[in-house]
Amino acid sequence: MLRIALEQARAGYAEGGVPIGAALFGPDGGLLGRGRNRRVQDDDPSVHGETAAFRDAGRQRSYRGTTMATTLSPCWYCSGLILQFGIPRVVVGETRTFEGRHAWLAEHGVEVIVLDDHDCVDLMSAFIKERPDLWNEDIGVDD
């Protein structure tokens, strides 16, 4: 699951975007949707990796049994999405480069699996070093 999210993140990096990818899987493990942050590509600040994957999955009557895989610990915006729609499981690539709200999700009953994946860490570390301005813009950090 993380591999598909990481492919999205890498594609985003190659496009000059914020390299965070995500994918949503059904109860049977089948891919429902995938996507990546599109702030730069579409000039759209509302599309984070997780919201892109959620959108790509289309309208669903239920998220029971689904799993969201994401390369990075989800921010408040994406954590709110996960909680509101009752996505019960989240696979997180890494939490080292950004302390998102995976612990808050776990407190609210979401099953959270942190993989501490070095490919995810390396990708985000390179991006944050290269484009701190863009990264701060994406997470609402106002210098």
Next chain:
Amino acid sequence: MLRIALEQARAGYAEGGVPIGAALFGPDGGLLGRGRNRRVQDDDPSVHGETAAFRDAGRQRSYRGTTMATTLSPCWYCSGLILQFGIPRVVVGETRTFEGRHAWLAEHGVEVIVLDDHDCVDLMSAFIKERPDLWNEDIGVDD
């Protein structure tokens, strides 16, 4: 501010959509962006009123001093958006038909103004009565 959000909600109702609208205003009170829930119109579950207004405002380097007006108490998804991007003030049309996370936002330091507007209540009440299935889908209630 609420009037602009309500215009969006009414337009959504006329389109057969979920009638929730929102608008984002700058520190000077000028309109930055507005939008409405587009689940039905665009077949896109990721576009809530608040996220549509946020998108319409385009990329912003800072949300300092901004105000989000919304016809309805924001759900976790939209509350997460508001908190992540540091939108400091939220004007809420009503909280009667849906107990969203306006209180949680206030606990996290967001200035929350609840107007208890009867036009907003009437519009959502009519919609929920007519389309309970669509409303449940929009807030992730899985029967």
